[in-house]
Amino acid sequence: MKENFIVYLWKNRLLHPGKLQTTKGERVEIIHPGQENHDAGPDFFAAKIRIDGTLWVGNVEIHTLSSNWEKHGHQHNPAYDNTILHVVFEHDRETAIPTRQMIPIMEVKNCFEKHILDNYQNLLLSKTWVPCQNNLEMVDNFIIQNWLNRLLVERLERKTGEISHFLEYFSNDWESTFYYLLARNFGFKVNASPFGLLAQHTPYNLLAKNKNQLTTIEALLFGQAGLLEKPFKDVYPRTLKDEYRYLQKKYKLQPLKKELWKFSRLRPVNFPTLRIAQFAMLVHTSGRLFRRIIQAVSPAEIIELFQIKASPYWGNHYVFDKASAGKPKNIGKDALRNIIINTIAPVMFVYGKESEKPQVSEKALSLLQEVPAENNNIIRNWKTLGVKPQNAADSQALLELKKYYCVPGKCLSCAIGHVILKNTTHAQE
Numbered sequence: 267m268k269e270n271f272i273v274y275l276w277k278n279r280l281l282h283p284g285k286l287q288t289t290k291g292e293r294v295e296i297i298h299p300g301q302e303n304h305d306a307g308p309d310f311f312a313a314k315i316r317i318d319g320t321l322w323v324g325n326v327e328i329h330t331l332s333s334n335w336e337k338h339g340h341q342h343n344p345a346y347d348n349t350i351l352h353v354v355f356e357h358d359r360e361t362a363i364p365t366r367q368m369i370p371i372m373e374v375k376n377c378f379e380k381h382i383l384d385n386y387q388n389l390l391l392s393k394t395w396v397p398c399q400n401n402l403e404m405v406d407n408f409i410i411q412n413w414l415n416r417l418l419v420e421r422l423e424r425k426t427g428e429i430s431h432f433l434e435y436f437s438n439d440w441e442s443t444f445y446y447l448l449a450r451n452f453g454f455k456v457n458a459s460p461f462g463l464l465a466q467h468t469p470y471n472l473l474a475k476n477k478n479q480l481t482t483i484e485a486l487l488f489g490q491a492g493l494l495e496k497p498f499k500d501v502y503p504r505t506l507k508d509e510y511r512y513l514q515k516k517y518k519l520q521p522l523k524k525e526l527w528k529f530s531r532l533r534p535v536n537f538p539t540l541r542i543a544q545f546a547m548l549v550h551t552s553g554r555l556f557r558r559i560i561q562a563v564s565p566a567e568i569i570e571l572f573q574i575k576a577s578p579y580w581g582n583h584y585v586f587d588k589a590s591a592g593k594p595k596n597i598g599k600d601a602l603r604n605i606i607i608n609t610i611a612p613v614m615f616v617y618g619k620e621s622e623k624p625q626v627s628e629k630a631l632s633l634l635q636e637v638p639a640e641n642n643n644i645i646r647n648w649k650t651l652g653v654k655p656q657n658a659a660d661s662q663a664l665l666e667l668k669k670y671y672c673v674p675g676k677c678l679s680c681a682i683g684h685v686i687l688k689n690t691t692h693a694q695e
Contacts, residue, residue, distance in 0.1 A: 324350035485509035492524035543576035
């Protein structure tokens with residue numbers, strides 16, 4: 267028996283009212299289970315309980331065995347002074363609060379439907395990709411969709427800490443914070459780190475001063491990336507190199523080492539040279555990009571801001587001095603989807619919360635609903651189980667569900683698991 271199972275029964279009012287009594291035979295009525303506490307201290311705050319007709323308001327502590335009270339040292343901890351009920355699966359010892367006053371104990375091992383425990387144990391023992399995959403058909407689509415909506419918000423809220431950290435680093439400047447996070451995203455997984463360093467070594471304000479001059483923007487970014495150091499044959503990179511030498515002296519700039527950038531095993535469309543060129547064009551055409559995103563009236567308007575292509579030289583190049591077949595170098599659909607999911611929507615969501623502008627956070631959610639669902643192994647597995655995401659909002663929620671609920675076996679905290687646990691037909695492996 268696990269303690270979190272008893273917490274689940276208590277929180278969801280799954281204990282039979284007619285069977286509830288203390289170990290002294292006093293009738294117990296749960297008026298309100300209280301607020302669950304996820305930090306140190308009693309398991310539930312501000313519970314309302316009537317014991318033998320007397321109303322009590324206070325804390326509730328939950329254990330598998332009543333002897334765990336002393337084992338955990340609660341008898342010496344003043345935080346438990348206001349405990350009004352000790353809920354246990356099995357009673358094996360009396361317990362007291364620090365003032366030595368005995369507290370009521372309620373044993374619950376015979377106070378709930380046994381199929382709930384059977385279902386829970388079957389889920390814990392399941393060896394399938396997700397514990398409940400053989401029982402998903404019993405869960406209504408409406409419940410699944412509502413749960414996915416909640417998980418999406420949960421996923422975005424979980425990213426708040428990282429974004430807030432960078433906001434503090436950039437002295438609460440949202441434009442600089444967004445610029446840095448966007449730059450890192452442009453590197454995707456392979457070149458995220460050097461792209462982040464590039465943004466740190468090339469301050470947003472420096473680019474903003476020169477935003478009207480594309481050549482200057484490109485010279486700054488390619489030069490700071492350490493990619494303009496060798497001799498070039500083509501006029502374009504030679505021009506950038508000369509421009510950067512001037513800018514480097516003027517602003518006392520220090521470039522990165524070119525060895526930081528990775529080209530091997532990448533498709534040419536993901537070469538860092540092309541990504542830097544696209545990023546330069548975005549800076550050049552967008553002005554104060556984050557402000558424009560926040561002020562956009564629709565998701566389509568935000569997406570339109572990223573409909574750019576690299577400067578003409580890159581129409582037939584992926585790297586300097588090596589011509590390729592002519593092709594406009596737009597930001598691809600997959601790349602744009604990645605940027606929206608991993609940078610634009612999360613930063614918008616956090617900005618809305620921090621600035622007390624809920625309409626901006628809502629716009630972030632709407633933006634994800636306008637983007638196609640991701641296509642990776644996890645999402646494909648969900649599809650085979652009949653859970654088919656309609657957009658990126660759904661696929662992000664499914665990634666959250668798999669990683670933070672299914673893998674650690676948190677079925678008791680999952681809305682889907684809740685339906686399966688209560689079902690009178692035992693869960694099957």
